[in-house]
Amino acid sequence: MTTTVAFIGLGVMGYPMAGHLANAGLSVRVWNRSGEKATQWASEHSGAACDSIALAVRDADFVITCVGADKDLIEVFEGDEGIIANAPEGAILIDHTTASAGIAERLAESAGARKQAFIDAPVSGGQQGAQNGALTIMCGGAEQAFEKARPVMAHYARALNLMGPAGSGQKTKMVNQIAIAGLVQGLSEALHFAEQAELDVRKVVDVxxxxAAQSWQMENRSGTMIDGEFDHGFAVDWMRKDLGICLEEARKVNASLPVTALVDQFYADVQSMGGRRWDTSSLIQRLRKFR
Known part of the structure; x- marks a missing residue:
């Protein structure tokens, strides 16, 4: 029998992810807050656009969400027209949103009461990773549900791991964002120093x-940082949302994140410079402005 998947949320990540599922031969139904986007997706792929969440998730084997934040998850999962009330018993609900661990735990409990399984599965790899089917996915949930969901997520994943119970995927994504924040600031300072020292910056990066200084950020972002090009990648607004989640969770678990808190404020400076939609590597522009 063909596996039926409802995909909720067709942003820059969800749109290609749902496409990979359709291309793999799964029966895909999509819903998006903006119905035009769902209609466009259905015109490009083998799948159906639905007018409501309830219609999309009815009789679905898997329901996959990729929306903006905690408040969006509450909107699509809860209530009489939401996912939990309308998806069938036995459905596996997979959420790729970067959100709080608390909301993952809340939704897992609510889904369990309806005999559904919930997996929090935030991703890393950005829009390019989604388009290429090469995302890294960090999951929290029950092992049995994860093993059933693994072949579905594998259609757009490069790496896929179960990190622990509900909420563990989100906490792992926080670790990822904390590490990236420090790396990007360090790379920004290094390139800025090379510029000020009147070195050939590209030659410096090549060396x-x-x-030991090598990183994904250096390999994939140093060139555009040098050129001052930031109209791509993961937006500063999104990074500030993620770092806010990290800092809130750090207070709950009594973790000290002084560098993360500082970099978060540096991103606030970038926002005030008009860089809300710039790539996160735009931290270097702040150094150039305030030198």
């Missing part, structure tokens, strides 16, 4: 990228 140091072969040693």
């Amino acid at each position: 140091i990228s072969k040693g």
Whole structure:
């Protein structure tokens, strides 16, 4: 029998992810807050656009969400017209939103009461990773549900791991964002120093990228940072949302994140410079402005 998947949320990530499922031969129904986007997706892929969440999730084997934040998850999951009330017993609900661990735990409990399974599965890899089917996915939930969901998520994943019970995927994504924040600030300072020291910055990157300083950020973002090009990638607004989640969770677990808190404020400076939609590597522009 063909596996039926309802995909809720067709943003820059969800749109290609749902496409990979359709291309793999799964029966895909999509819903998006903006109905035009769902209609456009259905015109490009083998799948159906639905007018409501209730219609999309009815009789679905898997329901996958990729929306904006906690408040959006509450909107699509809860209430009489939401996912939990309308998806069948036995359905596996997979959420790719970067959100709080608390909302993952809340939705897992609510889904369990309806004999559904919930997996929090935030992703890393950005829009390019979604388009190429090469995302890293960090999951929280029951092992049995994860094993059933693994073949579905594998259609757009490069790496896929169960990290623990509900909420563990979100906490792992927080670790990822904390690490990235420090790396991007360090790379920004390094490139800024090279510029101020009147070095050939590209030659510097070519040399140091072969040693211990190498990172994904250096390999994929140093060139555009040098050129001052930031109209791509993961937006500053989204990063501030994620870092806010990290800092809130850190207070709950008594973790000290002084560098993360500082970089979060640096991103606030970038926002005030008009860079709300710039890529996160735009931290270097702040250094250039305030030198």
